[in-house]
Amino acid sequence: MTETIARAWAVARRDGLVLGFTDHDLALSFDGVTFRPDSGLSARALVQGLGLSVDNSEAVGALSDSAITERDLMAGRWDGADVRLWEVDWTDSANRRLVFRGHLGEVVRSGAAFRAELRGLSEPLNRAQGRVYHPRCSAMLGDGQCRFDLARAGYSAEGVVEAEDEGRLALSGIAGHDGGWFEHGRLVVLTGAAEGLSGLVKADAALPGARREVELWTALGIRPAAGDRVRLEAGCDKRAETCRTKFLNFQNFRGFPHLPPEDWLIAPKVNR
Structure with missing residues (x-):
């Protein structure tokens, strides 16, 4: 057999x-x-x-x-x-x-x-279970715990690739957002050979003339070409202040911003 x-x-x-x-x-x-x-x-x-x-x-x-x-x-x-x-x-x-x-x-x-x-x-089963008690938020932006709608106006923008070099992209057609607005966010390729690929944004700089320079943490497996369209999604650094002022979503914040720091926990107690 x-x-x-x-x-x-x-x-x-x-x-x-x-x-x-x-x-x-x-x-x-x-x-x-x-x-x-x-x-x-x-x-x-x-x-x-x-x-x-x-x-x-x-x-x-x-x-x-x-x-x-x-x-x-x-x-x-x-x-x-x-x-x-x-x-x-x-x-x-x-x-x-x-x-x-x-x-x-x-x-x-x-x-x-x-x-x-x-x-x-x-x-x-190898993944961590339960909540982590940490000052920063444990949710992912836009997930079921965060509940923020990334389709909301102002939190994403589309532009055109001018050039790409090992994860550094020069973009045009994106205006109205401060520098750093998309840091910790995501870049999604909408057209071209790399369509559907996405990467996490490490650095985001706004330039004159609706131009932008974006650096990804890791270069995409297929390099976007000049003329390809991309979408940038706003990023969150998981701080309570960012959740409150940038996303107006503090009611869904999943961190513990008022926890005392570690040095307070190990500091010697003074007898009174």
Whole structure:
């Protein structure tokens, strides 16, 4: 029986694209997915622990197949993709066993190939739970705890890329915002080869003539070209004063601004 067993992978990207791969020498089909044998993806041996230990495996592939392109990898379009792995009898695909379900973690390029970490369903259990008592806000701007509407007038702006150099962008067509307004915010590419990619804003400077210079913490996987349109979203440094004066949203502030500092807690007490 083991001589008729093959591995079959189904990978569903967040944009809805679903691809199937197999290490068998012929195509397999089930669950509405065709698993191609000539694709640039193969499976490493799966290592799974008992209980809630983290699944540990890799997907390995070449950049020679049209299904997996270097541009999509660099753009992060495969990051977080849902992954299912079956052991299937290639003589009868109804005889199969699901042995892994999770998602792709970090995707690393190495020459003409790539490696993608696989993370199992137990991965979220490694995340911190509960609230952190800290003077700064623990919410993300615009999420369910913050409740701020980023579509509100004045908190985003669209412009055109004039030039880009390793995460530094010169933009035009953005006026009416003070320098630093978009620091800690987000830049989203709206058109061009990098459409849909986004990056966190490290520095934001307003220049005369509705021009702006923006530096990202990390350069985008695909460089925006001159003429591409982008959107800047206002940033929050998570301070109580910023929440109160910039966003008028202090009723949803999730920090503890009146906590005494750490040096107060360890300072010697004076006897009276």
